Amino acid sequence: MSKATAKKPSTVNLDALYPIIVSPVITEKATNGSMHNQVTFRVLRDATKPQIRKAVEGLFNVKVTAVNTHNRQGKTKRFKGRLGFRSDVKFAIVTLAEGSKIDVTTGL
DSSP states (O other), X not given: OOOOOXXXXXXXXXXXXXXXXXXXXXXHHHHXXXXXXXXXXXXXXXXXXXXXXXXHHHXXXXXXXXXXXXXXXXXXXXXXXXXXXXXXXXXXXXXXOTTOOOOTTSOO
């Protein structure tokens, strides 16, 4: 029989977590989510929900209960007759556990 090995506590690699969260979203709709313990972030387009959860928990030391994502498709816009294109953006709406709080107005 083999001996059962105890798992070592996982260490958080902050260098891998920083690029996942691009920036917080400061809009009226995102600010209204704070009444429901929700914070909205712009994230990498290829980031998954488990990666976003680990990044928020590791960077802000909070407990995350849910992660919802939204992909906004870019638009074609005109400026002085020239065509331009807004890039696609992915948002993550993170619901925090009761008692957890993130102040997005301060830096890390």
